[in-house]
Amino acid sequence: MDLKTWTWVLVGITFSIYIGIAIWSRAGSTKEFYIAGGGVSPLVNGLATAADWMSAASFISMAGLISFSGYDGSVYLMGWTGGYVLLALLLAPYLRKFGKFTVPDFIGDRYYSNVARSVAVVCALLVSFTYVAGQMRGVGLVFSRFLEVDINTGVIIGMIIVLFYAVLGGMKGITYTQVAQYCVLIFAFMVPAIFISIQMTGNPIPQIGFGGYDSEGVSLLEKLDSLHRDLGFAAYTSGSKSKLDVFFITAALMVGTAGLPHVIVRFFTVKKVSDARKSAGWALLLIAILYTTAPAIAVFSRINLIETVSNKDYEDLPSWFKNWEDTGLISFNDKNSDGKVQYVADPKVNELIVDKDIMVLANPEIAQLPNWVIALVAAGALAAALSTAAGLLLVISASVSHDLIKKMVKPDISEKGELIAARLAAVFAVSVAGYFGINPPDFVAATVALAFGLAAASFFPAIILGIFYKRMNKEGAISGMIAGILLMLFYMLKFKFDWFGGGTEREWWFGVSPEGFGTVAMIVNFGVSIVISKFTPAPPKNVQEIVESIRIPSGAGEAINH
């Protein structure tokens, strides 16, 4: 069968599974809609969390990013996994014991204030919307390249699928589809990696393979370092970012991960506090399978790419090169008209531009793997993008129907009315996400970093202090969150979007890039919160009792919608 047929078959099968699960697991109550009824087992929740977390960025973009940045790419690997340690140790068990539906629920109740709740809602919406636009774009990308439909048609098909199971099933539908999606995406990620690892090193385990030796006994990484040297790139294993910046970006991504509402909310769905810990363990183990494979794929595909194209005649290049050229994601400009591809670091001489996002998708073709493997990667990328999009849409819909309508605007709304509001909010959120998928603002890539920075600068300190510092009051927490967000927004707008006079790399404060600035804004949030709380009254007695109680795991009742 040809590639297109294979892709239609695999995408068709996986989509039918998702729809089947959605019909089987419809949500009948708000509790089922927001937290899947609260009785999800740790393993199922771990699987769902892993799929929820691993987005189009993890599946499609990350290995490519690492492939082009070498050691510098470690920030994503450590940042996006290390955050789970913080989540498991510092947040998940306590938030589960607290036992509500959303992150703004915790902030609003712990800081006994609807101002705090509103600030949290705004942050949750901001973070989730910036994130979801990127997912829809990933769906469109896969459809246009592998199924040769228009990129907008691809986005709309993706929207309809997500709409179907998120609106119908809420958290319950999403949880069980995410389990299926994890299986699809991890299989799709591992199969080509194992194939290529055997091809290049003779070792079927990619994690070991990329530290292995090629047929001539040269270590792959040394070979790559010397290829890079010859072409003028920085050595693959040492990178070019400053140590300080690598430190700050890693920290911002870790803390941002731990503060992302769509991840946190998954821990509300289990029965007990000990189950929350266990599901964090499962989640990280399942995520680590992909995250330890990605750097191997990065090395394999980098070597393959350079060896396939560098100094080769353009006319003789394999067909994948021309296919991707048609999508505009690879471009070749024969500057010296010698008919060969000069791929070097110097932008004046370099003739080849490769979009980082295509490395994982193109990798199986570059390595000449069979068509079904390539089609599998397409289905896996769709699973990754759809599962994350659904999780984010749920946060958006819960923020609107639960935190805004139920908790602030219309507290006497009936259960049925709230459920309708939740579904309408989900429809609205999908439409907005779809709009951004079709008309992507050119700042999508920049805003993903912003999403992490904002989560780090706002939620993380407020939640940590809410659990570990009994004396923290609403004045401290609110001013800390506002100071953190505003500072983060200011820095991003200044250095990413040229507002407030703009600025170049030389003018970065303390040499920290906008991607790493979330760490600074987080520290400022902590500082402001603590100082302000010292000069303002302690929280009321009943709030201090809440803090006492969330520290003890026993007696975690079912989540209550009061």
Next chain:
Amino acid sequence: MSTSMKTKYWKENLKYLGILLFIWFIASFGFGIIWVEELNSIKLGGFKLGFWFAQQGSIYVFVVLIFAYILLMNRLDKKYNFDK
């Protein structure tokens, strides 16, 4: 349950957190970033050790840390009868 039991439980919990987060910091920020050049002079098969920690080792350590935490806390819950 008495308040002093709760306080003791919380203190032990904080002690575990301190130890585990110290290891977390050393394995990632320490070995993967701060001392990466020094460690890179050591070879682990075809890997430079610092590079390996940044792209592989730190992640394995994270997984082990969470499972160690689950074990420690389950034991602690049992000891204080908070596992009900």
